[in-house]
Amino acid sequence: MEDPWQKAYDFAVAVARKAGAEIRKAGESEIRVMTKRSTVDLVTKTDERVEKIIIGSLKEEFGEGTHCFIGEESVAKGEPCILTDKPTWIIDPVDGTTNFVHGFPFVAVSIAFAVNKELEFGVVYSCLEDKMYKARKGKGAFCDDEPIQVSDVKDINKSIIISEHGTDRSPEKVTKIFSTMQKMLCIPVHGLRGSGTAATNMCLVATGAVEAFFEIGIHCWDIAAGAVIVREAGGILLDVDGGPFDLMSRRMVSANNETIAKRIIKEIEIFPVVRDDAP
Ligand code: IPD
Incomplete structure (x- = not known):
């Protein structure tokens, strides 16, 4: 049977890479910091801009009506955060915003895709380390195309x-x-x-x-x-x-x-x- 979500998966990897490049570039100039729910809950213009880039690219590729989007910054601005049976993208444009603001070297773009409330695939691009993690349901997990495996420690x-x-x-x-x-x-x-x-x-x-x-x-x-x-x-x-x-x-x-x-x-x-x- 033809794999229905392979194209979406490949596209997510490409979009995550593009978003990561934007984050790296933004980190080279001055970062304007704002706060959300508390003084330690930070957000930057980069979070908002990168989320727009990701959702904009996905909408252009897959159409607005059929796919739904849950994005950290859209939800902060009042968009709903409800997972339905519809194909849904779940996005954190800059995971590790505090790290990004301080130059602490772990910042990730996180993009997941769910259908019928089940997660089909996930892509995490650790963009300062330039490591692309990805996995599709039933098809294994990879870092930069090398298979990865959890540790076997039981103690x-x-x-x-x-x-x-x-x-x-x-x-x-x-x-x-x-x-x-x-x-x-x-x-x-x-x-x-x-x-x-x-x-x-x-x-x-x-x-x-x-x-x-x-x-x-x-x-x-x-x-x-x-x-x-x-x-x-x-x-x-x-x-x-x-x-x-x-x-x-x-x-x-x-x-x-x-x-x-x-x-x-x-x-x-x-x-x-x-x-x-x-x-
Ligand atoms: C945060 C990071 C952090 C975790 C917080 C998250 P953000 O995400 O993942 O590790 O401790 O709970 O909110 O705000 O940087 O996207």
């Missing part, structure tokens, strides 16, 4: 775990985040890390560089593409309470295997977040 004491603090700095949440980190360190794990971009963190799980990445407070556009890449590299995704992964729930554990995921879940102190698709 949590031999693992490296990634987590992030996000942008909500209310003292109760920060306390829970640090308490979880403390428990994790004292298991003990080999180390805790964080690249500052959820999409890249998931690719690090997929390559086997780390065993897991978890976070409460991320958004669907941060993790949709990475979710396909982790699964196709042999890893798993779960909710932080051990239930099934829910793209819109703003919480997730991605890991190399169930043993590691479940061990981490034991330590996570869950705090409430508002779903991406909340009315």
Whole structure:
């Protein structure tokens, strides 16, 4: 049977590369920083411009009516964030905006595509490192066209775990985040890390560089593409309470295997977040 989404997949890779080149160029000049929900939730003109470039190119190629778009900056401006059965692109133009602003060298373009609410493919272009991660459902995961695979570590004491603090700095949440980190360190794990971009963190799980990445407070556009890449590299995704992964729930554990995921879940102190698709 002819593969219905191959053209879309190839196009997504090309668009991600073009978007990454724009980000690199923009990083060479002065960056004007604005804030969104709080003083640490940063956004730049580049985020907005690159999202326009990506969505504009996709609309031109695939038509406006049949495909839907969920983009971080469009949602910030009031567009809906609802996943329907229609072919839907889920886009973070600049994942790691804080890194971008500070020149910390991990910034990614994240583009995912879902049909009937199922993720079909994901592309993460780590544009400062010039690494293209991609995966299609059932067809494996790749970095620069080389197959990638999660690590085979099952012993949590031999693992490296990634987590992030996000942008909500209310003292109760920060306390829970640090308490979880403390428990994790004292298991003990080999180390805790964080690249500052959820999409890249998931690719690090997929390559086997780390065993897991978890976070409460991320958004669907941060993790949709990475979710396909982790699964196709042999890893798993779960909710932080051990239930099934829910793209819109703003919480997730991605890991190399169930043993590691479940061990981490034991330590996570869950705090409430508002779903991406909340009315
Ligand atoms: C952020 C990054 C960060 C994660 C935050 C995200 P943004 O995305 O992925 O690693 O901790 O929760 O919001 O705002 O740079 O696109």
